[in-house]
Amino acid sequence: MAKIRTPIPGATAANILFRSDRTCCICRERGIPTQIHHIDEDPSNNDPNNLALLCLHCHEETQISGGFGRKLDALQVVQFRNDWFERVQKRRDTADEIAAAKGAVPANKPSTKSVRRAELPNPQKLKNYILTLPAIRLDAYGRAQSLWDKGGTSTQRQGCYDVVDILEQILITLASWYPLHHFDGLAPEEYFNAMTASRFAWHHARMEPNGYGSAGTMARLFVADAVMNDLEKMVEKMVEPLSMHLEDFDDFQWMKAWKVNSDSSANEVVEFKDYPKRILGRWLGPRKYVIFFADGRWGVQRNEDDSIEIGERRWRIEGDKLFLTFPRGTGLSTSESTITSFTAKQFVTEDHSTKYEWAP
Structure with missing residues (x-):
């Protein structure tokens, strides 16, 4: 027998969206599509205590009932939701606390x-x-x-x-x-x-x-x-x-x-051993952005709004040496350059004193 779905009142939906920061209470990944989930699986029960905001993927997890998958049950959803409500409210209180201070x-x-x-x-x-x-x-x-x-x-x-x-x-x-x-x-x-x-x-x-x-x-x-x-x-x-x-x-x-720069560590010198960790992220080099990923890939971005070109590009650091593998002609080529200086906001390589500015 089909379940009867009752529309969620606008004020109730708005409250759930706001208290959840329009973010899935399970994965908490911002900016992805979400929907209001009926925790007891009864679409006619619009009691606020029965509602939680989930992304589409996490909502699917609530529907798994057998096999190797483990269902995200009602009790877990309630625990995640209540914890998320509390965290969101604490974050929102921070601005006023700072202002008061x-x-x-x-x-x-x-x-x-x-x-x-x-x-x-x-x-x-x-x-x-x-x-x-x-x-x-x-x-x-x-x-x-x-x-x-x-x-x-x-x-x-x-x-x-x-x-x-x-x-x-x-x-x-x-x-x-x-x-x-x-x-x-x-x-x-x-x-x-x-x-x-x-x-x-x-x-x-x-x-x-x-x-x-x-x-x-x-x-x-x-x-x-x-x-x-x-x-x-x-x-x-x-x-x-x-x-x-x-x-x-x-x-x-x-x-x-x-507009004052809040980063007092801009001139902090990065040690050799930390190069592989601190190079992760996006840097503005000559004529383009360069992005280093933790899995060893790297990419380029020609302009601020362009997509990232990765392909078969790979990077690694050995000591103070930066190795970049990139497409050239019909194959791949690898360049080697020495990092001559590295701070929290800039690193410089020996080839033509190329500078890369931190650009998150």
Whole structure:
């Protein structure tokens, strides 16, 4: 007998999407298609406690009932979901905690959920908050730096995710000084959460023309970095009109402070033994980007938005020697060059003093 499916009420679906950060609570991979799953397999039971957001792959795992596969059962889904809800909320609280530590008090910001405003937003509070944003950004990058320095793509990606979460919360707070429901008639939390998810989806589609996962794990790091840059620019664009009428506000000095490089380890010298780990990622060399993958492949990217060309390219490091295998004519050729200097943000090879700048 076919199960009767009852549409999930819009408010309920929106709540699940928001609390899940529009991200699968099992694999927690951002920017991939998701659906709301009925944990008890009853599509008519739309109790919020019976709903969880899963990607298509993880949803399939809930349907496995025999063979060598192991079904992702209801109890596991509930545990993953509750843990994910808690983690998402903790990440969202971080931006306000940093702001409070820097002297801004977002708890006193105008409500984003009230039906109507009782009074006009306080411009002095807005000014104080905007002036605090460069410090919040620096703090966010400082927290993420330890993850970026570890070298693993999943760990580096999490560092970007943490910064994205803080930038998203900044956007939500800035929206408090806009008219209620100004953004597509939605609460700022819902609007910016959906917007961030759409940026992840767009960059995945852009960087992986052959489908999700086709460009390897490094592509996911590039996606996270691209979204991080998108949200930074959005903060700048929101501050611009909000600050126009603030008394004694110097937009030039604010932008200068906002753009300050947060990486104090840029000149850190990398040791020989760490070359194979620290070279992983994307570097800007002469006329093109060069990407080194942990599995020994490397690729080139002619322009920022181009796909990564890999083919039979391979790399390895022996001591201070970098070996690159690449197509030439009808076969393959291998070049050898000595790395003469290597810092956190740049390495140089002996051939024509070629410089490669870190470009995540």
